[in-house]
Amino acid sequence: MWKLARSAAPSLRQVRRFSAAIPGPCIVHKRGTDILHDPWFNKDTGFPLTERDRLGLRGLLPPRVISFEQQYARFMESFRSLEHNTRGEPYNVVSLAKWRILNRLHDRNETLYYRVLIDNIQDFAPIIYTPTVGLVCQNYGGLFRRPRGMYFSAKDKGEMMSMIYNWPSPQVDMIVLTDGSRILGLGDLGVQGIGIPIGKLDMYVAAAGMNPQKILPVMLDVGTNNEKLLKDNLYLGLRQPRLEGDEYLSIVDEFMEAVFTRWPKAIVQFEDFQMKWAFETLQRYRRKFCMFNDDIQGTAGVALAGLLGAVRAQGRPVKDFVKQKIVVVGAGSAGIGVLNMAKHAVLRMMGSCEAMPAQNPFWLLDKFGLVTKDRKDLDPAAAHFARGSGPGEIEGLQEGASLLEVVKKVKPHVLLGLSGVGGIFNEEVLKAMRESDSPRPAIFAMSNPTMNAECTASDAFKYAGDNIVFASGSPFQHVDLGNGKVGHVNQANNMYLFPGIGLGALLSGAHFISDGMLQAAAECLASYMTDEQIEKGILFPSISSIRHITAQVGAAVVRAAVAEELAEGHGEVGMKELLDMSQEETVDYVARSMWYPVYSPLVHEK
Numbered sequence: 001m002w003k004l005a006r007s008a009a010p011s012l013r014q015v016r017r018f019s020a021a022i023p024g025p026c027i028v029h030k031r032g033t034d035i036l037h038d039p040w041f042n043k044d045t046g047f048p049l050t051e052r053d054r055l056g057l058r059g060l061l062p063p064r065v066i067s068f069e070q071q072y073a074r075f076m077e078s079f080r081s082l083e084h085n086t087r088g089e090p091y092n093v094v095s096l097a098k099w100r101i102l103n104r105l106h107d108r109n110e111t112l113y114y115r116v117l118i119d120n121i122q123d124f125a126p127i128i129y130t131p132t133v134g135l136v137c138q139n140y141g142g143l144f145r146r147p148r149g150m151y152f153s154a155k156d157k158g159e160m161m162s163m164i165y166n167w168p169s170p171q172v173d174m175i176v177l178t179d180g181s182r183i184l185g186l187g188d189l190g191v192q193g194i195g196i197p198i199g200k201l202d203m204y205v206a207a208a209g210m211n212p213q214k215i216l217p218v219m220l221d222v223g224t225n226n227e228k229l230l231k232d233n234l235y236l237g238l239r240q241p242r243l244e245g246d247e248y249l250s251i252v253d254e255f256m257e258a259v260f261t262r263w264p265k266a267i268v269q270f271e272d273f274q275m276k277w278a279f280e281t282l283q284r285y286r287r288k289f290c291m292f293n294d295d296i297q298g299t300a301g302v303a304l305a306g307l308l309g310a311v312r313a314q315g316r317p318v319k320d321f322v323k324q325k326i327v328v329v330g331a332g333s334a335g336i337g338v339l340n341m342a343k344h345a346v347l348r349m350m351g352s353c354e355a356m357p358a359q360n361p362f363w364l365l366d367k368f369g370l371v372t373k374d375r376k377d378l379d380p381a382a383a384h385f386a387r388g389s390g391p392g393e394i395e396g397l398q399e400g401a402s403l404l405e406v407v408k409k410v411k412p413h414v415l416l417g418l419s420g421v422g423g424i425f426n427e428e429v430l431k432a433m434r435e436s437d438s439p440r441p442a443i444f445a446m447s448n449p450t451m452n453a454e455c456t457a458s459d460a461f462k463y464a465g466d467n468i469v470f471a472s473g474s475p476f477q478h479v480d481l482g483n484g485k486v487g488h489v490n491q492a493n494n495m496y497l498f499p500g501i502g503l504g505a506l507l508s509g510a511h512f513i514s515d516g517m518l519q520a521a522a523e524c525l526a527s528y529m530t531d532e533q534i535e536k537g538i539l540f541p542s543i544s545s546i547r548h549i550t551a552q553v554g555a556a557v558v559r560a561a562v563a564e565e566l567a568e569g570h571g572e573v574g575m576k577e578l579l580d581m582s583q584e585e586t587v588d589y590v591a592r593s594m595w596y597p598v599y600s601p602l603v604h605e606k
């Protein structure tokens with residue numbers, strides 16, 4: 001059942017207190033300049049004199065010791081002056097300049113980098129994550145200075161089992177893997193897509209407190225079908241068309257075997273794979289390895305939380321979800337993932353395993369328009385949502401009907417875009433949403449990055465009306481509606497779930513990620529907002545509380561794994577301890593497991 005009571009949760013201060021406990025010593029096997037050049041251990045001018053002596057650093061740094069707080073303040077001052085000095089310059093120039101200054105810190109001193117990221121997540125998420133990460137991927141060749149993560153290419157076939165041991169960290173908990181074939185809404189960017197696993201893992205550190213020494217961004221380079229990149233002499237990936245069929249799968253198989261041989265307890269998140277491989281690899285590995293596909297499963301949970309919020313925003317009980325009319329634009333991995341999860345929620349609410357309500361509540365469109373059973377070569381994944389003819393169908397809505405026609409005839413409660421097509425919710429479509437059967441129509445323009453959003457926030461309020469609830473995948477400013485009224489902009493992005501799914505799966509020690517664990521994550525997010533917030537159109541929490549949300553989501557995932565008898569525990573906290581924990585204790589445990597960036601005393605060991 002869908003629970004809407006807010007769960008007992010530790011305050012943000014508590015989460016921070018647990019995480020910021022006095023740091024234990026950190027063993028380092030290097031000395032001297034090797035430490036200064038290692039961002040995991042480097043403290044720049046922050047090394048105390050005693051440590052400089054112990055680690056052979058004396059004389060390698062200017063004599064004055066600068067405290068962490070001073071280093072932090074100095075970085076923030078440089079960042080703010082960069083913001084000031086680039087005011088009025090084009091968006092791309094400013095965004096990349098901001099990304100560069102953060103990236104330089106990331107390359108130099110991870111402790112300081114992650115602290116500024118955590119403390120300023122609202123300002124910095126749009127730089128290290130969507131939308132700027134899209135721009136970074138597009139310009140990767142020119143921006144590349146130092147490698148980050150690992151690259152496994154089609155040329156490495158047969159070598160991956162040994163290559164995986166080239167990674168310097170003895171333990172890896174979380175891997176984000178892409179093949180670069182569908183980077184945000186930007187298409188096939190080949191090897192340049194590595195920016196996405198890097199950005200997602202930065203969110204893992206910021207939101208879930210994953211230890212940066214235990215994360216690994218991975219690019220699986222099987223070629224690219226992007227003609228421009230293939231012709232580019234400076235392109236850094238394999239200049240060959242993408243592998244297909246069994247050749248492709250054998251590369252992914254080999255990588256997965258290598259990873260789980262070295263780190264049997266790691267979690268692998270598949271990210272930004274083109275649809276066919278997204279579904280196929282999920283099917284292939286989900287019971288064999290601890291993995292999930294974020295675009296299919298993470299997005300589905302976030303969208304479902306938003307859809308349930310949209311019901312509540314109308315002043316209706318959540319169970320009325322089954323009566324909502326939902327138009328989904330985009331029949332790709334994300335759109336179909338959302339519909340599958342929404343359909344299961346409807347069936348659960350109706351207490352049924354199979355029969356949908358007499359009025360099928362979903363309409364699906366792709367690049368050819370409305371998807372119906374008359375479609376030739378109907379994709380099997382979309383077939384469940386193809387409209388038929390007869391009772392429950394709207395007269396005159398035929399195969400391939402345009403978005404405008406569908407919106408006008410269906411008068412949906414929700415219009416949800418996961419098409420990757422910027423501006424497709426145009427003035428006419430948005431105006432048609434004024435005739436929605438909902439007193440508070442919901443418009444979710446979830447495609448990324450910003451230029452690919454189906455509409456802007458201001459257009460949504462301007463054309464569809466002040467009473468809408470609005471969410472977008474990339475951030476927009478809240479909209480000034482005049483007379484002191486504000487149109488609230490929600491960010492409906494899988495970042496609210498994937499960190500908690502990964503952390504919860506890790507701490508539970510489950511061998512695979514079940515539907516129940518994913519459902520628990522979605523339910524937790526759905527119940528996070530109070531009725532007062534929902535009434536104001538606030539369907540998702542502020543990103544500034546993302547660690548707090550992730551502690552809750554992670555705990556929900558752990559508890560679902562325990563309930564399904566999948567949990568085996570992690571480290572010193574075994575199955576029995578997990579079983580004995582109350583909900584509150586589980587949240588505490590998850591929060592306490594989060595890494596928090598402070599300088600640890602370094603101890604040299606040969």
Ligand SMILES: NC(=O)C1=CN([C@@H]2O[C@H](COP(=O)(O)OP(=O)(O)OC[C@H]3O[C@@H](n4cnc5c(N)ncnc54)[C@H](O)[C@@H]3O)[C@@H](O)[C@H]2O)C=CC1
Nearest residue numbers: 184185330331332333334366367419420447448473493494
């Ligand atoms: N907000 C979030 O958390 C997430 C957002 N996304 C975004 O969703 C978008 C799609 O992602 P995927 O489903 O993985 O891509 P995909 O490539 O698998 O699917 C795209 C779908 O859009 C359809 N489409 C293309 N042009 C269209 C048009 N003019 N009208 C209607 N439909 C059209 C295609 O036919 C296809 O069905 C991307 O922009 C991605 O950034 C994806 C995952 C999470």
Ligand SMILES: CC(=O)C(=O)O
Nearest residue numbers: 184272295448493494
């Ligand atoms: C957010 C995300 O995962 C995407 O746009 O693909």
Ligand SMILES: [Mg+2]
Nearest residue numbers: 271272294295
């Ligand atoms: Mg994605």
